[in-house]
Amino acid sequence: MIVNKRVIHKEKMNRKKELRKNGNPLQEEDARMWKYKTCWNGVMTVAVKRRLEKYEAVKEPLDLTLGENRTLIGYNYLEYV
Numbered sequence: 001m002i003v004n005k006r007v008i009h010k011e012k013m014n015r016k017k018e019l020r021k022n023g024n025p026l027q028e029e030d031a032r033m034w035k036y037k038t039c040w041n042g043v044m045t046v047a048v049k050r051r052l053e054k055y056e057a058v059k060e061p062l063d064l065t066l067g068e069n070r071t072l073i074g075y076n077y078l079e080y081v
Contacts, residue, residue, distance in 0.1 A: 033065070034079070034081075036048045036052075038079075051074065051077050064078065
């Protein structure tokens with residue numbers, strides 16, 4: 001029983017490692033994605049607006065699929081949905 005759990009765990013970790021190596025393999029419609037934090041009513045928070053103004057990203061929206069852009073804004077201002 002323990003051997004099976006170890007083998008299953010090892011296979012699962014190898015799959016995760018391959019996914020990280022190959023980038024984002026999830027291209028389906030229901031794939032999870034990053035978006036700006038919002039209030040309970042769906043409006044962007046004040047802190048996020050200030051942050052976007054600071055980097056002048058309001059004029060041209062940032063592509064949040066790129067890690068560099070997410071790092072620029074800061075993960076505190078984003079949520080993974």
